[in-house]
Amino acid sequence: xxDRTDLTGDGGVLKTILRKAKPDAICPSESLPLVDVHYxxxxxxxxxxxxxxxxxxxxxxxxxxxxxxxxxWDIALKTMMVGEVARITCKPEYAYGSAGSPPxxxxxxxxxxxxxxxxxxxxxxxxxxxxxxxxxxLEELKKEREMAAARKEEEKKKREEAKAAxxxxxxxxxxxxxxxxxxxxxGK
Numbered sequence: 001x002x003d004r005t006d007l008t009g010d011g012g013v014l015k016t017i018l019r020k021a022k023p024d025a026i027c028p029s030e031s032l033p034l035v036d037v038h039y040x041x042x043x044x045x046x047x048x049x050x051x052x053x054x055x056x057x058x059x060x061x062x063x064x065x066x067x068x069x070x071x072x073w074d075i076a077l078k079t080m081m082v083g084e085v086a087r088i089t090c091k092p093e094y095a096y097g098s099a100g101s102p103p104x105x106x107x108x109x110x111x112x113x114x115x116x117x118x119x120x121x122x123x124x125x126x127x128x129x130x131x132x133x134x135x136x137x138l139e140e141l142k143k144e145r146e147m148a149a150a151r152k153e154e155e156k157k158k159r160e161e162a163k164a165a166x167x168x169x170x171x172x173x174x175x176x177x178x179x180x181x182x183x184x185x186x187g188k
Contacts, residue, residue, distance in 0.1 A: 035063075
């Protein structure tokens with residue numbers, strides 16, 4: 001984990017696995033081209049988050065390989081498995097290029113996405129096999145979403161605890177400074 005993989009051979013799309021999927025996890029394929037992801041998009045130059053599904057815990061869905069997302073996503077998502085979290089760094093030619101679209105992304109920006117592949121699904125109307133396979137897939141998806149929600153809740157709790165601890169440290173420093181000032185005034 002943590003090794004960077006050059007998915008395009010020219011450094012245009014780099015993938016670093018942050019969390020591996022289970023060994024038996026599924027991945028996008030001809031029969032399962034629709035994917036559901038959580039992601040956070042970051043401007044490489046400034047570190048600024050420009051888009052995220054984490055704030056409102058939404059799922060972003062699209063069909064891999066159809067050009068409905070930036071090239072880097074079509075390339076990288078094909079290499080991921082359900083449950084995997086990866087950092088995808090994409091040069092402008094694999095992102096929005098000189099167009100800089102959407103409006104909050106500057107032209108020729110290198111972008112970093114932290115992407116979690118939540119699920120892979122068949123196109124509507126296609127058959128996955130028998131009903132028990134579909135039921136098992138839906139059960140697995142439900143478990144994965146529950147685990148993802150629990151992880152997010154735990155991460156949120158840790159962030160809140162860290163904020164409270166930081167605020168307490170700042171307050172303690174302020175109180176200590178106040179008390180130092182009072183002691184000096186008495187000596188005169």
